[in-house]
Structure formats: structure tokens, C-alpha cells
Amino acid sequence: MYHHFRAIGAPARRHIIETMRRALLALSIFAASVQAQAPTTVRQIFADKCSGCHGAQMQGGRAGALTDDTWTYGGSDDKILESIREGRADAGMPSFKTTLNDQETRGLLLLIRTQATAAAGKPATKATPVTNGVIKSAKQSFKLETVTDQIETPWAIAFLPDGRMLITERPGRLRIVEKGKLLPPVEGIPTVWTRQDGGLFDVEVHPKYAQNGWIYLAYSEPRETNRSMTTIIRGRIKDNKWVDQEVIWRAGDELFTAINFHYGLRFVFDRNGYLYYSLGDHGKPESAQDLTQPTGKIHRIFDDGRIPPDNPFVKTPGALGSIWTYGHRNPEGFSFAPNGTLWATEHGPTGGDEVNIIQKGRNYGWPVISWGLMDNGLPTPTTAKVGMEQPVTHWEPSPGIAPILFYNGIKYPNWKGNVFVGMMGHEELRRLTVKGTKVIEQEVVFKGLGRVRDIILGPDGYFYLALATPGAQLSSTTQGSIVRLVPVK
Ligand code: HEC
Ligand SMILES: [Ca+2]
Structure with a gap:
């Protein structure tokens, strides 16, 4: 391979190097965009958008706990989805209607349910x-x-x-x-x-x-x-x-x-x-x-x-x-x-x-x-x-x-x-x-x-x-x- 490379003229070599450099650049831009678009897990979404108020383990902080099975706005699936989508403006809960899609919102609901059960302790x-x-x-x-x-x-x-x-x-x-x-x-x-x-x-x-x-x-x-x-x-x-x-x-x-x-x-x-x-x-x-x-x-x-x-x-x-x-x-x-x-x-x-x-x-x-x-x-x-x-x-x-x-x-x-x-x-x-x-x-x-x-x-x-x-x-x-x-x- 190297041997063949040396065998070709200098202008051609420069051209190849330049092409490769561009390709690498394109690849790194592509990689970065793939990273940005990689599917975000609901755990990451929670850490990003919710934990600041509700606590990293949903234990509560600036806002209430989500794991104690007490709900101001209702604990049914529909009510929790509504809290996240519409927000609870009177209490300071922002709306996520425009930032999260249905799949992500439902994922958060599932995560809340799972976390609540874990917090409630082992069956024994x-x-x-x-x-x-x-x-x-x-x-x-x-x-x-x-x-x-x-x-x-x-x-x-x-x-x-x-x-x-x-x-x-x-x-x-x-x-x-x-x-x-x-x-x-x-x-x-x-x-x-x-x-x-x-x-x-x-x-x-x-x-x-x-x-x-x-x-x-x-x-x-x-x-x-x-x-x-x-x-x-x-x-x-x-x-x-x-x-x-x-x-x-x-x-x-x-x-x-x-x-x-x-x-x-x-x-x-x-x-x-x-x-x-x-x-x-x-x-x-x-x-x-x-x-x-x-x-x-x-x-x-x-x-x-x-x-x-x-x-x-x-x-x-x-x-x-x-x-x-x-x-x-x-x-x-x-x-x-x-x-x-x-x-x-x-x-x-x-x-x-x-x-x-x-x-x-x-x-x-x-x-x-x-x-x-x-x-x-x-x-x-x-x-x-x-x-x-x-x-x-x-x-x-x-x-x-x-x-x-x-x-x-x-x-x-x-x-x-x-x-x-x-x-x-x-x-x-x-x-x-x-x-x-x-x-x-x-x-x-x-x-x-x-x-x-x-x-x-x-x-x-x-x-x-x-x-x-x-x-x-x-x-x-x-x-x-x-x-x-x-x-x-
Ligand atoms: C800026 C702070 C803040 C952020 C960020 C925030 N919340 Fe809230 N959230 C609140 C407050 C305040 C309430 C009102 C009741 C309370 O304190 O629990 C609330 C209420 C809720 C409720 C209803 C609780 C109930 O008792 O009926 C749910 C569900 C909820 N938030 C989920 C989320 C989720 C999921 C996220 C992230 C996507 C999130 N919140 C982000 C502040 C926040
Ligand atoms: Ca099935």
C-alpha cells in the first residue's frame, strides 16, 4: 500500500491527503451529529429535565417526591401524563408539551412507577x-x-x-x-x-x-x-x-x-x-x-x-x-x-x-x-x-x-x-x-x-x-x- 502511494506523483499525493482530511472531518461531524441524535433514554431525560426539582432519585427537593404514592394532581396514568405534558402552572411545575414527545412522556411515567416500587422496598x-x-x-x-x-x-x-x-x-x-x-x-x-x-x-x-x-x-x-x-x-x-x-x-x-x-x-x-x-x-x-x-x-x-x-x-x-x-x-x-x-x-x-x-x-x-x-x-x-x-x-x-x-x-x-x-x-x-x-x-x-x-x-x-x-x-x-x-x- 505504502509502496504504491510513494510511486504516484506529489500533486496526486497532496490531493489524496486533502481528500482524506476532508473525509475525516466529514466523518467527525457526522459522528457528532449521530451522538446528538442518539436516542436519549428516559433516565437521561429525567436527569436532565426533572431531577433539578424532584431530586436525582425522585425523592423530592425543590419540588415534591414522585415515589411516595401521594399525588396532589392525581396518581392515575392519565393524570400523571397530564401533569408532565400540561405542567401545573399554579405550583411551579413547567409544561413539557413542546419539549418532550408522547413516547418520552410515557417513558417518564414508566420510570416514575418503577422507581416508586423500588423505593417501597423488597416484597419480603x-x-x-x-x-x-x-x-x-x-x-x-x-x-x-x-x-x-x-x-x-x-x-x-x-x-x-x-x-x-x-x-x-x-x-x-x-x-x-x-x-x-x-x-x-x-x-x-x-x-x-x-x-x-x-x-x-x-x-x-x-x-x-x-x-x-x-x-x-x-x-x-x-x-x-x-x-x-x-x-x-x-x-x-x-x-x-x-x-x-x-x-x-x-x-x-x-x-x-x-x-x-x-x-x-x-x-x-x-x-x-x-x-x-x-x-x-x-x-x-x-x-x-x-x-x-x-x-x-x-x-x-x-x-x-x-x-x-x-x-x-x-x-x-x-x-x-x-x-x-x-x-x-x-x-x-x-x-x-x-x-x-x-x-x-x-x-x-x-x-x-x-x-x-x-x-x-x-x-x-x-x-x-x-x-x-x-x-x-x-x-x-x-x-x-x-x-x-x-x-x-x-x-x-x-x-x-x-x-x-x-x-x-x-x-x-x-x-x-x-x-x-x-x-x-x-x-x-x-x-x-x-x-x-x-x-x-x-x-x-x-x-x-x-x-x-x-x-x-x-x-x-x-x-x-x-x-x-x-x-x-x-x-x-x-x-x-x-x-x-x-x-x-
Ligand atoms: C422547575 C421545577 C420543576 C421541574 C424542572 C419539574 N417539575 Fe414536576 N413539579 C414541580 C412542582 C413545584 C410540582 C408541584 C407539586 C410538587 O411539588 O410535587 C410538580 C409536580 C409534578 C407532578 C405531579 C405531582 C403530584 O403530586 O400530582 C409530576 C408527575 C411531575 N411534577 C413530574 C415531573 C417530571 C417528569 C419532570 C421532568 C420532565 C418535572 N416534573 C420537572 C416542579 C418541577
Ligand atoms: Ca402484547
Whole structure:
């Protein structure tokens, strides 16, 4: 290169040097303008435009605190947005209508909500009081009876028709509780990848188990040193051994990645024996809108993995026939409403945890629309779009929603018709009063007793819940428990 440069004449050299100098100058101007136009996160906007009056941590200063949940001008989303947009001239709060756009203003609202929750302390510090073993909630007092606490990070529970209970432990063990006794781990379960969100996930029992003995498991399957992906298998248990294993769904090798989060996976059988399973976006948000990719979807298959011919995209060129719905981030709970519709929970980013009604072929919006704060520090430009479904309800900040259960039994008469959801990060069991497709009331039934990872109705009509140790981190493996929720007068 240098050699060639020397070989050309001096005027030409000067010309080249000048051209390069200009190019460099242009590049540096371009770089500066890129910097100026780089998207500003809401944290930066707050530091720039708000912290001078409201304090760096929103704790208050020249103006009031924004984290104490006391509002002079109203604490609803609309009122807070109005305070920021219009200002409160009488009190000295400037208007930001002309300096901040809707996306930025909504981002500030989300940031205020998140900061307020952080300031209010960890769930454990606000744990529900347990008096002589009894917890009082608005419509029902109850005890939480321990079925077993000799397990680690339980992920899911299922019952066999003979009354035995199956438990998955995230580190990769399947356990049976028989007549109140916890058996040693079932032998022969495949090795799982336990880093971050990975592990042994859901367990389901085939609706015709009595005839065929099939049990379904999902787990993060390891490849080489650091890649993994969700895999679904079925098998039978004989003498506490996992036998007759078949693979129901496994991704192509190119989808095994070093990204260890958003695996899904929850599954459920419907009345007709179809199996629905969720796959999270696996850290690739844009894949949720791509029908050639399995991630960020809810799938529907026959019990042996074949694709039903009436699935919505079987005739779409390039699309995966198993896809039932798309545009999901990380759905982690399923329950059928009494009218047969499927409801699913979904983890949002920072804020924007959702409950959705799952309808054939629909697009649930991720990552185009969301109610949360995206990884780039801003909300999505809009929260609604034609052709994309809105959730039934959503939460800001994110409580870490996972299991969901429609209750229509008789053991807790005051709860009949309600929907129960379990929260992981916020360690809550919530009761939702639902009218049609609207959530009209919510109650925190209990809080701070551990991440609620699963809720199912036992054959005895009681709730069984999988709980992690209170205060445990998402990725840590700690002792957990299965409890039975027994009503007391
Ligand atoms: C010049 C000082 C000042 C700046 C800058 C400022 N505020 Fe305020 N803000 C106030 C005052 C004063 C009030 C009146 C009530 C109070 O003191 O909390 C207020 C009220 C509010 C309220 C309503 C509080 C309530 O109790 O109903 C919100 C929300 C709010 N500000 C958000 C913001 C945000 C977000 C920013 C930045 C984009 C911002 N403020 C910038 C001074 C300021
Ligand atoms: Ca959505």
C-alpha cells in the first residue's frame, strides 16, 4: 500500500491527503451529529429535565417526591401524563408539551412507577402477616400447608389420575410425591442447562394418561459448552425411571444459542387433546414477528408433535405450521376460561407484563407495541396498532407474572369465577375479578412468601402452589416448597 502511494506523483499525493482530511472531518461531524441524535433514554431525560426539582432519585427537593404514592394532581396514568405534558402552572411545575414527545412522556411515567416500587422496598419487607398459621384476605382466610419443602426451585406441578403429584425442579430433577412422601428424583431425565432462565420447565400429563401413560416435559437442552435451546419430550415413568422417551419438538441446531433467557416454556392440553406450548423470544425480539422462526410464539400441535391441518399458517409460504399466535415476548402461564378460550400471561420488558386472550392466528404485538420500557431505555413509539391485539390487562412496573388459573370449584365459594395469577419478582398471589374480557378488580391475596411459580387445582379441589424461598433471585437455585391452600373460617 505504502509502496504504491510513494510511486504516484506529489500533486496526486497532496490531493489524496486533502481528500482524506476532508473525509475525516466529514466523518467527525457526522459522528457528532449521530451522538446528538442518539436516542436519549428516559433516565437521561429525567436527569436532565426533572431531577433539578424532584431530586436525582425522585425523592423530592425543590419540588415534591414522585415515589411516595401521594399525588396532589392525581396518581392515575392519565393524570400523571397530564401533569408532565400540561405542567401545573399554579405550583411551579413547567409544561413539557413542546419539549418532550408522547413516547418520552410515557417513558417518564414508566420510570416514575418503577422507581416508586423500588423505593417501597423488597416484597419480603412488606410480607403478608401470618398469624398462628392463618392468612386473612378480603374474601377468604386460609392456611398454607406444606406438602414438601425438600426441593430446589420448583418450576411446575401436575397430578397423575391416581393422586400422585409430579414436581419439576429447575436444576433438572423430576420428583414424585406419593401419599405425602417425596420420592428420590426420577432416574434418566436428560441433562438440562441451568444457567440464568434455563432448566427443567413445565410438566403435563396426557389427558388419556390412564390408557397411554405419557408425561410431557420441557427443558433447556445443552449443546457443546455454552449453547442451549428449549426442547419438548414425552416419556413414561416405570419404577421411578424415565423410559420410552420421544422428542416432541426440538429446534434446528442454528437456534441453539448462548443467550440464556426467555425459553418459555409452559404447556397445556385442551379438551380435544391438542397441546399448546409457548416459546419465548429467546433474546431475539424481532423473531416474534417472523413466522419462519419458532421463537416468540404460541404453538399448537397434536400430542405426538404432528401439525394440525387447521392451524392458521399451514398454507402460508415459509411459515411454521405449528404457530397458533405470534408477537409474544415470554409467555409463562396458560389457563382455559370456562367458555373454552385460552388465556396466557406474558412477561413484559421493564413494565408491561400482560394477560392475553389467545385467538387463532392473531399477533400480540411484541416488540412493535408494548406497555413497558424497552431495553433501549424508551417505550415503544405507540402502545397500539391495527392488526395487533391489546392485552386484557397489563402492569407497570412488572410484577413478574407467571402462572394463571381460572377458579370455578366449591372449596373456596367466595372465589368462584375469579382468576388467580402468580407473581415471581413481586412474590404475590393475585385474585382478579373478571367481567367478560375486562379485569374489574384486583386483590393481593398474599405477598412476600416467595416467587409463585405455579398454581394448579388438585384432585381434592384445593390450590397447590409452587413457591421459591422468599427473597430468592430469579437465577439462583434455592430451597422451595409446594403448599396446599386450605380455607379456614
Ligand atoms: C422547575 C421545577 C420543576 C421541574 C424542572 C419539574 N417539575 Fe414536576 N413539579 C414541580 C412542582 C413545584 C410540582 C408541584 C407539586 C410538587 O411539588 O410535587 C410538580 C409536580 C409534578 C407532578 C405531579 C405531582 C403530584 O403530586 O400530582 C409530576 C408527575 C411531575 N411534577 C413530574 C415531573 C417530571 C417528569 C419532570 C421532568 C420532565 C418535572 N416534573 C420537572 C416542579 C418541577
Ligand atoms: Ca402484547
